[in-house]
Structure formats: C-alpha cells, structure tokens
Amino acid sequence: MSPLAIEEVKKNLEARLPDVKLRLVGDSLLIENPEDLPRVALFLKENPKFLFDYLSSATGADYLTFLESVYHLYSMAQKQGPVVLRVRVTKNNPRIPSLAPVYRSAELQEREAFDTFGIIYEGHPDLRRLFMWEEFQGHPLRKDYEQEDAEVLEAADIAWLEARGIKIPDEMKEKAKTLQAAGQRAITRKPEKPRN
Amino acid sequence: MTIFGWGVFKGMMVTLKNFLTSYFRKPDEGGIFTVQYPEEREKAIENFRNFPFLVYDGSPEKIRCVACGICERECPPKCIHIEMEIDVAGKPTRKPAVFDIDYGLCMNCGMCEEVCPFDSIFMDHAFEVTAPERNEGLVRNKKELSKSNEYFQKVRPTLASSIDQKRKAAEEKKKAAAAPQGVGGQAQPPQGQEPK
C-alpha cells in the first residue's frame, strides 16, 4: 500500500477512534499504546472501506531498547494491502493484547513470537512455547540470548542423564565440575560479527 | 449418470495397462525407469555440484589456492578451515598450509566456487562419500581435496575449458604488461578482492 493510502487509513482511524495515538513510521502505523491494538485491528477488519480481513504475518523484533510486534494486514475481499501495524513494549514488561480473538491466524504466530522473543500476548487462548520445550530457558531470538554449548554438559545435565542409566565419560564430568566450580554455564562463543 | 463401480474399474484398467507396458516400453515413454545403480549409472550431468575440491596445475605443489580465506569467510555453514603457509623467513607464502573441509557440515551450496577469485575451488561430482564416524571421518584435508586440472577437465569439461582460456588470456596479458618493466613473479590478486 502506498504511503498516501496509509495516510488515509490513519485519517480514518483518527476520525473514528480519536483517543488512539498513532504515528507513522516509514510506511507503517505505530500504535503508541499497546492496549489500543485490538480496537484498531477490529476497526480495520470491519470497516467496509478497508476490510482487512486477513492477517498475513505477525512477528516480533528486538531493537535492544524495546521489543516490537509487527503485523501485516491484507484484505482478501478488496484485494489490497498491506497495512503494517507496530506495537512497541519495553523489555521489562513485554505485554501486548493478543490479536488471536480478532484474527485466528495470529494464534500460532503469536505463540512463536512468545517463544522466541518472550512477548506476552494477553488474552491469547493457548499461550505456550511453540518450538521449544516447556522447560526451555530464555528466548532465542533476543539479541542478548546466550546459546548453550551442545558439546559441553553441565552438572545438572549429567545428574539427569545418570539418573536414567546413561554412562558419561570421565572427562565430561571433569569439565562439568570445573564449570560448576567457576560458577559458569556452558555457553557457546558468539559467532563473530562480519566486518562492516 | 455413470454406473456405480465404473471409477473402480477404470482405475484397475490404468494399473493393468501400466503392468503390461512395463514389459516393453522405454523408460522415457512411461516404462520402467529404475536405474540398476551399481552396475548402471545415469549419465553424469555437468552442472551437478556436490562437495568442493581444489584444483592444481600439473603437480600438487602448484595448487591454485592462495589461502586468501574468502571462501572460508563466505561459507554459510563455516565448514572450511584455512591456514596460510609461512616460510622460514616468517613471510606468508600465499599457499595454504592447512585446508580442511568438513564434508559433514558442507551443504553443497556452491558459494565457495562462486566467490573464489583465483578459480581454485570447484564443486565435485563425487557423491559416494561415506565414513564410519561423523566427526572426524568426514573431514577432508588439503591432500585429499587437491585434484588435478585434468580431473577437473574430465568432470566439468565446459566450465574447465572456459576457465583455462580465461587464465591463459590473463597470463598473456600479464606477460605483455610485465615484459617492458622486467618484473615477473607472483600472481597478484585482482584489485579490491584482497581481504584487509
């Protein structure tokens, strides 16, 4: 959708929902207050002029100081789009109202964003991790995520494995002991940044 | 209205036809298309790429690779490891001392072949690569990777001959340029491609 059309969407939204604070970021609409998101989406979905009845993509992004949730809306009935909606939240309290009641296609995508970014979508019918297992710690797509080293076992892992009758080589046990003594976790080296 | 059971009958006729024609039809006309693998082989397709190998001219010492490390850096799964050879004086000799490729990691994308400015690394046709063990068994060192230009000519004739022509032209040009100044010697990498 061209920038002009996004202006029109914004104008319509402001006319209908005057208390919603909107800002244009590039070609997209930033909703300043996350609480307003479902209202905006519902308006765009049901207004006969727009009929954005299809949520194509919903995902998160980590911008170091804040987390962002991005939604790409299209209209199947009018064959137009996209309208890009953004919501920004702080890392300490990443709570965004869920769009799943409005668009069911958000169901799995919001679960994925919850899994990878830790954004909590309030009102989601079944907010669990999607790809990772339930006990998994951390959110892998955040920029500050530290990846565990798959080759090195920690003391807790060894205890878990040995309780199930799996034999562990001594050198691995030694390594785990030194790690534990140093109070470190088994973290892989970050991939080096390519030169700019 | 079709007779009940006609669809079943028609399907049976198709399989019967295929059963009968499998005895006399040619493979590309719908007959048996199995290739009896170890005895018969399909005609090698020139563009087929599998694992990379290094080309040398004449003897293995005259390896084309200058250990510039571009392929090492651009390799998406980081399966290449190169160390530059250092002579007695401590100067780099522009020859690889170590050139390892982990076939277990390599994903046959052909990126190294594309980025190599010295026409030294190419994708091989050998696909029967096996090892009893996945960590060390699939790592190939410089000696195993080096293959003669004749082999390259045999495996990928059109590419090899075009590259030979290009190299010959470049050499003649260099000779012509070098002759008046009287400076011969090492091949210089093309401008702008030497890593800093």
Place this chain on the structure above:
Amino acid sequence: MQNLLSSIDMIFVTAKAWVLSLLALFLPKWLIILASITISGVVILCLGPVIMMYLTLLERKLIGRIQNRYGPNRVGKWGLLQPIADGIKMFTKEDIVPANADKIVHLLAPIAIVVPALMIFLVVPFGKSMTAVNLNIGLLYFIAVSSITILPIFMGSWASRNKYSLLGGMRTAAQMISYEIPMTLAVVPAIMMSQSLSTNAIVLSQAGGCGLNWFIFTPWGIVGFIIFFLCATAECNRPPFDLPEAESELVAGFHTEYSGMKFALFYMAEYMNAFTLCGIAATLFLGGWQGPFLPSWVWFFGKTFVLICVMIWFRGTFPRFRVDHLMGFAWKFLLPLTLVNILLTALWQFTSNLVAWIGSILVLGISLWTLVKLNRTFVPEKRHYPLES
C-alpha cells in the same frame, strides 16, 4: 495319450499310494492309516510356508511392475531366492517384546494364528482325489475354522499393550465378524445347486461342458463369486480392506509390536489365508480342478493364482476403505445382495433356461439399482470447479 494325461493327473496320488504300499509290506494296517494322514499333513505343512514365501515374491514382483519398477531382482535369478533371504533375516532378527506386554499371550498369538490357516488346507481339493481329508461337511468346516483367525489377531493386539495395536484389533474383530456373514451367505447358492457340503462333491457337480458348467457362468454364480471374493479379500485383511494393518494410519495395526519370526508368522498366516480363500473361491465357483486337457492340479493352482493376482492387483490400485464405510458396505450392500442371490438360485433351480437368465438379470438390476439409491454415501458427488481469473 489319454493314459499319459491321466497318469500325470494322478501323479501325486499314485506316489502316495506307492509309498503306502511300500510301507504296507512291513507295517500293521492301523499304522498305514496313520502314515497316510502323516504324509498328507507333512505335505501340507511344507506346502503352506513355501506357498507363502513365493506369494510374497509374486506380490512384490507384480506390484513392482504395476508401479513401473522391477521388484526384487538381486538375490538369485529374477530374485527367486529373495524369500529365503527374507526368511533368514526374519530368523536372525532380535525378538523384541514390549516391557508391559502380556508375555504369554503375546507369544501365543502368532503361533495360534498359523494353526487355522493350515487347518483350512485340509479341505481344499488340490486335484482329482487330492483332498487331504474328504469331509462331507467340508464347507462348514472351512467356514468354522476360517473364523477362528479373529481370535489370535485380537490376542496379539491386546497383549501388545499398544494403543495402535488395540485399535487394529478392534477393527479386525468388527470387520471379520461382519464379512463372515455375507461370505457364508454367498456360499449358500453353490451348496444349493450341488446339494452337498463336501468340497469334492461341489467340484464334481461342475464337471463337463469344457468348463461351461462352472457355476460362474450363471447369473447367481457370478454375483456369488464376486461377493465371495470381496469378502475373502476382507477376511484375510488384504487391501482395500486392510484396515487392521492400515500402514498409514495405525503404523502396522495389530502387529506393530511384533518383530522377527513372530512378525513373519503373522504374515505367513495372512498369505496362506489368501491362498486357501482363493482356492475355495475357485472350488466353489470356478470348477475347482475341473478343466479340459491339462492335469487337474494344474487347473486348480492356475485358477487360484489368477485369483491371487487379482487380489494383488487390488492392492496395487485401490485406496483403503474407512471403518464405517467398510461396515456399511458389508451390511448395507453385500448382505442384501447375497439374500437376493439366494432367491435367484432358487429361481434358476426351477426354470433353467432363457427365461431364468432374463429374470435373473432383471431382478439383479433392480436390486442393484435400489441398493445404490439407498446407499447415497457410496456414490460420488458430482463437483464443478469454476476457473476464475
């Protein structure tokens, strides 16, 4: 010439008689009777597994050809030794028993399933006077024994303590009991016409006329044959009625938890069942060993193998039924049709001429039309697919 033919025809019978007469030289009479039974038993015990082994090869070859492949062709010429290689593999495989399984029943099931499969062989007339036991209630025996097969399958599925197996076992029980009924009823016309329950007598009643006296060349015969054959396919769990195994749904159904030789025994029972059921179908409707020129046992085996090939052809072509459709097909379609068929047989018995032909075709046509109309779920819907720009 005639002499030679008949001597080839009777070659197995003569051989057995010769062995018995040799034994009679130094054995008491009661032992000879025992020896006669033993010889027949040993022959059947050897025949069953061998037939099973080569049926697997035949099936793999035929399906391969249907699918434009070669099928097994590495072990021996044309893969002829493949079944032996498979057998060795099966024997040397580790026998895995699930930790929670009911061990005794788990072990018993594959053994128990082979027994009825072998028992049916007794009443199959392989050729002229080549029935192992010429029971005068042969068909009744066959129907009774073949229905035992449900039990071991259910034993195996229950003892495995696997949910997939359990589902497979439930399906088997339902399917086999349902298909038992139209199968039995489809046999009735043949009994009515030959007025005997003995398999031998049924074959004999189809003699003469260069094969045109076979029951299949009558309207009730062809309907009965088709129904019997479909039910037989369902009875031995062959596609398209292979719901108990249902590879793509229940992994392997009742034998999911079996491996090695136990698994092979299940397979053996399945193939032997397929063979005997095809043999019985040939006996009942295709004139058994009756046929001109060739020796009787060649005719019998030829007919049986043609029927088995049709079963394999089914396997290579059809998708699988669903449970409710399968039951519906048995109860709502095959069962009424068999009842109509019995009626037709009676009609045929009284007016065996052109009127009977026309009458039967009319009755069949009307009943088929009614059954199709009543079973709308079996009829494909017509669909229209608009192409829009």
Place this chain on the structure above:
Amino acid sequence: MEIINALKNTDETQILEINFGPQHPSTHGVFRMTIQLEGEKICGLKPVFGYLHRNHEQIAENLPYAAIMPYTDRLDYVNALANNFGYALTIEKLAGLEVPERAEYIRVIMAELARVVNHITVIGFMLNDLGAFFTPLLYAFRERERILDLFEEITGSRLMNNFFRFGGVKRDLTNANLAAIQKIVSKFPAFLKEFEALLTKNEILCMRCQNIGVLSGDTATNAGITGPVLRASGVNYDIRKVDHYSIYDRFDFKIPLGEKGDVYDRFYVRVLEIRESLKILEQALAKIPAGEIINKKSLPLLKMPRNFKPPVGEAYGRVESPKGELGFYVVSDGTPQPWRYHVRAPSLINLTVLEEMCLGQKIADAIIILGSIDIVLGETDR
C-alpha cells in the same frame, strides 16, 4: 455398592489418548499430534511442533544476505525454488534492485516447474495416506524425476537449488534446456489424464474424501489459510494475481476454485492448478526474450557477498508458494547481515485450523486431512 456404581456408569466411554507421531509413517516428517479418541472418533487434537526446529531465523541473522539463500532451500525442501523466489524478491524490494527481463522469465519458468513438482508430490503422498499402496505416488514420482533431472542440469542440484540471486538468476537457460522443458510441458497432460483416470473418479476415494474436513471460506480467511487450501474453500485469492509480482501479469491463467472446501476439493484443485501452471509455462517458453540474466549492479556482489549492504529499512515480500503465502520479513540496519529476518511459513499457519477440521471425524480422516493441507516440516518448524 461400588460395583453397582461402576455398572451404572458403563455407558460413559473412556477417552483414548494417542500420540500421533513424531515417529509415524504418515505425518510427513516429525510432526506430532496428540489425539483424543472416543472409539474411532476424534474428540480432541493438539498439534505439537518443534521436532525439526533449528532456529533458521537466528542462523540467518548471523549470516550475510547472500549466504541465507542456500538456507532458504531447506525451508520447504520439496520446492526450494519458490523459497528462493520469495527471499530474492524481498531483498530486491529492500535494496531496490531491478531484475532484467530474461531473468524474470527464467524465474517464472523455474517457479512454475517447482509448483508442478510440489503439487504432484503432494497428491501422490495424500493418496498414499489414503492407503493406495504407493502406486499413484510412484506414477507421480516418475514425472517428478524428469523435472528434477532438469533442475539438476540447470541449477546444479535436484532439491537444494540455490538458484536465484539478488537481481537475477545464477545460470542462463540454454536452448537445449528450453527444449527439454517444452518436451516435459507437452507430455504432461497425457500423464495427468492417466493419473485422473486412476483415482479421481474412484468410488472408494470419493467416499473417503468428499465432505471430510470441510473448511468454510470465512474460517479459512480469518485463520490466515492460504494457497490451494484456501482456494478449495472457494475464496479467490492468489498472490500471483493480487500482487502481480515478477511478471505474472503478462500471462493468461485462471484460478481454480473449490466448491465445498473438503479434502476432495483440495486434492482436485491441485490437479487443476498443475494444468494452469502448464499454461503459464507454455506462454513463458514462447515469449522468453534474449538478454541479461542478472542486474549489472549486483554482478560484483556475487563475488563479494559481504559488500552487499541494503539501506536501512525493512521489507515484507511474499510469493505464492505452492503451499500458500510464503512471506519474508527482513529488517536491515545497514550492515551486511539482516537485523531481523522472519519467515511467514504457510505450512505452519495452515495448521491453525487442523483441530477444527478433524473434530468429529474418524482417525483415518485426520491423516488425509493433514495430507491435504500439505505441510513440510522443514518449513513448519524452521
């Protein structure tokens, strides 16, 4: 007393819970569903993901833009070219690169061939799930093999093509290649006819597939279902027609729509889509012009992928992959590697309505419904 109580409650059925997958022959990989069964009827179904998760997005965020291309092959490994297409399109949008005419044609030809490959594979596997013992699958593979041989000749690899480059394609199509494609295209209708005669009118198949797993158009739209699954429900939405990306507006092709949105419609719409793809291929082969195959601006980038730094910004590119809408969301921060890279995977999102379609059906139907949705676990779990 307890016994009497127990006897009173006998008409209450016990619910059987099965784990369907990850090791199961017909979940198309390592997909897992926990199914609650009441007899053979499904009364609850929960999909479980992640058995093939490799964090594709994080891998990509640590790689230069060009090096992500081979990784996109591994998303939907049945038709890698559509993934290449989507990613190349997004980056071209981000960097504002033009694609030469001939390259566009080559892209369309390859993408449509990939669509044909995908659809016949899916149909074959679906019929295999139905219990047709590999016959339709192997007939389909016979034809697929020819196209894959062609891919090998053109792109260098049968499945992991890695063929598209930013602003063009990797290798030109020779006249011999074009003739080979033409031969495949002209032979294909005969195969389709045989294939349809084999099973489409088969009574058993119609019994199994018709009115099973019905998905209404409204639910499909709301749940973000795309691709043939959506069109089988009667919604006319094809990104090739809506976005006119690449040069799809130059070809005359139609969109087949389903009537009821059941398994049979999904199956048959795919057959019809193959026919439309063949139409596009024929037109493209007739009209393909001579010329460059890659944008001159991006030519040096092939040798130095790390010098490719798109301007700061973001782009969302989407293509009509055979599975549905394949979207790539890329945020650039001006460095050689993307700041954020997200794949909108159709295989994953089409599974949103799986439970709804399966409820009340038999267990055998769950498998064909899953088969008719057409998932590839490489894309679902990423």
